[in-house]
Amino acid sequence: MFARGLKRKCVGHEEDVEGALAGLKTMSSYSLQRQSLLDMSLVKLQLCHMLVEPNLCRSVLIANTVRQIQEEMTQDGTWRAVAPQAAGRAPLDRLVSTEILCRAAWEQEGARPAPGLGDGHTQGPVSDLCPVTSAQAPRHPQSSVWEMDGPRENRGSFHKSLDQIFETLETKNPSCMEELFSDVDSPYYDLDTVLTGMMGGTRPGPCEGLEGLAPATPGPSSSCKSDLGELDHVVEILVET
Amino acid sequence: MDLMVEATPRRVFANAHTYHINSISVNSDYETYMSADDLRINLWNFEITNQSFNIVDIKPANMEELTEVITAAEFHPHHCNTFVYSSSKGTIRLCDMRASALCDRHTKFFEEPEDPSNRSFFSEIISSISDVKFSHSGRYIMTRDYLTVKVWDLNMENRPIETYQVHDYLRSKLCSLYENECIFDKFECVWNGSDSVIMTGSYNNFFRMFDRNTKRDVTLEASRENSKPRAILNPRKVCVGGKRRKDEISVDSLDFSKKILHTAWHPSENIIAVAATNNLYIFQDKVN
Numbered sequence: 001m002f003a004r005g006l007k008r009k010c011v012g013h014e015e016d017v018e019g020a021l022a023g024l025k026t027m028s029s030y031s032l033q034r035q036s037l038l039d040m041s042l043v044k045l046q047l048c049h050m051l052v053e054p055n056l057c058r059s060v061l062i063a064n065t066v067r068q069i070q071e072e073m074t075q076d077g078t079w080r081a082v083a084p085q086a087a088g089r090a091p092l093d094r095l096v097s098t099e100i101l102c103r104a105a106w107e108q109e110g111a112r113p114a115p116g117l118g119d120g121h122t123q124g125p126v127s128d129l130c131p132v133t134s135a136q137a138p139r140h141p142q143s144s145v146w147e148m149d150g151p152r153e154n155r156g157s158f159h160k161s162l163d164q165i166f167e168t169l170e171t172k173n174p175s176c177m178e179e180l181f182s183d184v185d186s187p188y189y190d191l192d193t194v195l196t197g198m199m200g201g202t203r204p205g206p207c208e209g210l211e212g213l214a215p216a217t218p219g220p221s222s223s224c225k226s227d228l229g230e231l232d233h234v235v236e237i238l239v240e241t
Numbered sequence: 242m243d244l245m246v247e248a249t250p251r252r253v254f255a256n257a258h259t260y261h262i263n264s265i266s267v268n269s270d271y272e273t274y275m276s277a278d279d280l281r282i283n284l285w286n287f288e289i290t291n292q293s294f295n296i297v298d299i300k301p302a303n304m305e306e307l308t309e310v311i312t313a314a315e316f317h318p319h320h321c322n323t324f325v326y327s328s329s330k331g332t333i334r335l336c337d338m339r340a341s342a343l344c345d346r347h348t349k350f351f352e353e354p355e356d357p358s359n360r361s362f363f364s365e366i367i368s369s370i371s372d373v374k375f376s377h378s379g380r381y382i383m384t385r386d387y388l389t390v391k392v393w394d395l396n397m398e399n400r401p402i403e404t405y406q407v408h409d410y411l412r413s414k415l416c417s418l419y420e421n422e423c424i425f426d427k428f429e430c431v432w433n434g435s436d437s438v439i440m441t442g443s444y445n446n447f448f449r450m451f452d453r454n455t456k457r458d459v460t461l462e463a464s465r466e467n468s469k470p471r472a473i474l475n476p477r478k479v480c481v482g483g484k485r486r487k488d489e490i491s492v493d494s495l496d497f498s499k500k501i502l503h504t505a506w507h508p509s510e511n512i513i514a515v516a517a518t519n520n521l522y523i524f525q526d527k528v529n
Contacts, residue, residue, distance in 0.1 A: 037362060040420060056260055056279045057310045057329050058425045061366045064308055068362060 031078060038069045255291045257283050264314040270321040277314035277326060280307075284338075296338060297326060298345070312427075313373045323348075325375070325382055331368030333384060333393065351382075351393050353400045363415040363424065371427035376436040377508070383439055385430040388412060390441050390451065405451045405458065408443050410481045410492045423497050434509045442501025445490065446517045447477060463501060463515045463522040473527055 041062050260279035267274045275284050275296070282297035297314075301307055310329045317323035322338045334347035355364065367387035374383045382393045384401075388409060391401035407428075411418060418424040423444075430441040442448045443460070451458045460477045468474060480489040503516040511526040 034362070037416070037419075053261070055425070057312060057369070060307060060310050061329055061369060061425070064365055065362055068365070 034069055038066060041066045252290055254285055257293045263312060266315045266324065268316045268321050269319055275314060275316065275324065277311050279310040282311065282314055282326060296343060297336065298343065312370050315373055315375055318375050318377060318379045325373055327370035327373040327384060329369040330365060331370055331386060333370065333373060333382060349398050351398045361415065363419060366424055367415065372429040374430060374432060376432050377434060378436055381436065383430050383432060385428050385441055387424060390430050390439055403453065407441055407449055410479055421497065426500055427502060429503050431504050431506045433506050440504055440506060440513065442504055444497050444500050445495040446499045446501060448501045448504060448515055463517045474524065
């Protein structure tokens, strides 16, 4: 992309081209896909408390996936390489943006997970947080996500957000989930909408070209309502026989 | 006159679970049963509603270390001291309650080694077992994970004796299915009365049957449009690529909101029940 049509004016430019190409190599297609998957997973973890029923199994599986990606990225050294030059400033921006994301989600009682949540999310990958949190040496990244109690001041804002999310996983107050949403019948569609909105159109997502697999109907709620009449009919038949 | 069907509980057992209950299994002694949640399994006596015994507890002392949860559990059909439980990492543990009060140690541990050629970031998620069922004979267990059904011999822990592909055409779509959450769908599986046929659900209101002896399999559809009472179900086929035949359906046309998660097979007759969203279908062998 950089090499085509570039006129070589002097030696300095040539070096720039090589540098740019080298930068491109590190962000290969696989890395991009992996990064997108990581971002998607982190969003899923943050939104898990907004689902009808917080699901511990699902959260564990997603967290394990995130951990796996992080480990692989640590091994091939791309973990820290992703952070931009101004390492001090940029991760802090992303820390703030993630916290805004979570706070906005919790405080909007009665609000749906709207694409507007994406407004607080900066362009850069959320994973840039992790160089900050992994600086807390003994802690494995994202190790504290399941903890339900205890002070959390030592951890980065990222952990704090996840901790507060997972507080809802113990079924203490299932009714508070219902308070947040009036219509809870179509979580899949909403999550898909949010994810699509969050990832934006600028970057190809890992599932590009496979959008046809999204559920064909807008959500189970509409079909459920139309079938209620049929259900009554079926029940009548059962009882009569 | 409107007919109302109302269910009322005959007995209520005190709350002994912090996490979501995924399984209940009645013991062969008909005196006890167990209930399993994500991290614990409790044993109950039918006559005692305010007390239960905890027999499995995998909650780590430090919740930061949680990486695995219990996904299903079932008692052995004949040995009232034996049960199995499956995990989100694709493992099955068989426990004997005679060994100790708290079954922290399993008697047997079933796990298939990972296939390195199929490894992806979704490997663990699709290996998570959504259902585990003993055969009627008690000699085998069947497990359902996202793409397959596996049959295990109780005497062989290192791999299943049979593996059936339920909808392998989804393997290349895992990322999309992760995105739209379908990858977390939990399908059940069932044995027929003689343990010769196994059945499980899929998407698009399809369900699949596998004959363990003839190795034949069939895909059927539970939908109002395609079946009138007494009509014979036509086998369905999913086209994975290339030319699509007339009554085949292509992978990209599958309706992922129409999933058959729950099925049941009569213990002795060839009668099956299939739950498709909010409709219940009952099918039987054609009568001549």
